[in-house]
Amino acid sequence: MQHILDAIMAGDTAADDFANLEIPDHYKAATVHKDEVDMFEGVASRDKDPRKSIHIEDVALPELGPGEAYVAVMASAINYNTVWTSIFEPVSTFGFLERYGRLSPLTKRHDLPYHVVGSDLAGVVLKTGDGVTKWKPGQEVVAHCLSVELESPDGHDDTMMDTEQRIWGFETNFGGLAHIALVKANQLLPKPDHLTWEEAASPGLVNATAYRQLVSKNGGNMKQGDNVLIWGASGGLGGFATQYALNGGANPICVVSNEEKAKIVRSMGAEHVINRSEENWKFWNEDNTRQNPKEWQRLGKKIRELTGGEDIDIVFEHPGRETFGASVYVTRKGGTITTCASTTGFMHEYDNRYLWMNLKRIVSSHFANYREAYEANRLIAQGKIHPTLSRTYKLEDVGQASLDVHHNLHQGKVGVLALAPEEGLGVRDTEMREKHLTEINRFRGI
């Protein structure tokens, strides 16, 4: 891979020269193994250790299909989906690969005894398959993680509705935590020029998800002045939701679990911050079977204290079972609860009287379509939204990086260097970087 890295680092390699680079038939990747899916049987969720299940090894380069691209990955990032994959919860991802493999001889490539994980990347296009005209070898790119086939009519209004919609690197193989990734060309987006490789790789999945969930008409359709309750406001999704609320003229009410995280969201510009450890709400009883509406009311009272008596227009939900009842309660009449996840449990319970009598809406949201991912990346490229990268690991340490996220020890996003030999490389627009350096550093300090 050294000759590929040299060509990228040179910065002025011509497209034709990139097209002529020899691509190795094996590459280094972070994988989980099919014959190990039962390795954590009987182990409590928290004790399942990604360092044991994630392997760094050489794997065979898959054949390049029509409409696809090989990308030399300079950097990637950890998403919660890599935690799920590595602890084989709530299901093993090999079921996804088997189902995808049954679709066609080409998708059969994905059904392997190993799964190359990862749903983000920043890197350089090495080669494109038949029918690709927009992207060329040598172009610096990031990739969004929506994989679609678009053969049925369902996905042609909103590609997230495609019957064969999958998350690349989670429900498909050949993901971004590797030296080379296989993507569909319609996953590619231009790399923001003022960012390093690791900064550029880190927003991808969570940034586009937060954009759809909060800003897009397919999600919360947020408007100026809205009060937005954001759980985990300095986390992967929350760090971007907080920025979108501030950038769009809304009032984020940010919930975090310690003072360090409170400081981070304040430094982003949030004024209303709640430390949930100090509040110590007990939404559920000890054995997690019954909720206490008095605790929902205590949250509601706290929100009104901060907002001068106003309730929440939009809740940015993802913790799930633990918080969902409270989220439905504190939303104002006619307001919206947008949900994209259930980190603490997917069997939600809420008092439906508060929903229907007050005409509230629950809106489900999942990743983003290409347009939404493009808009979210464009805002990063314009320097209006910033990466929230706090720490960057080497590819060899993907297991440790995933463990940090699993145990909620991280802040913002956790990056991973793939081919990039060190942090800080890949900035092409130094003038713009200079302009935004204070903000980038403020967000990098997360």
Ligand code: NAP
């Ligand atoms: P993350 O970086 O770990 O952030 C989640 C935050 O939630 C944590 O930092 C924590 O913040 C907060 N939290 C955890 N437990 C909580 C609880 N019991 N009560 C209140 N807050 C709690 O993860 P992420 O990347 O933002 O992802 C969050 C979830 O969304 C994951 O389940 C992920 O799989 C899912 N997701 C879904 C999509 C989609 O497209 N559907 C996309 C991205 C992510 P504090 O400790 O500061 O409160």
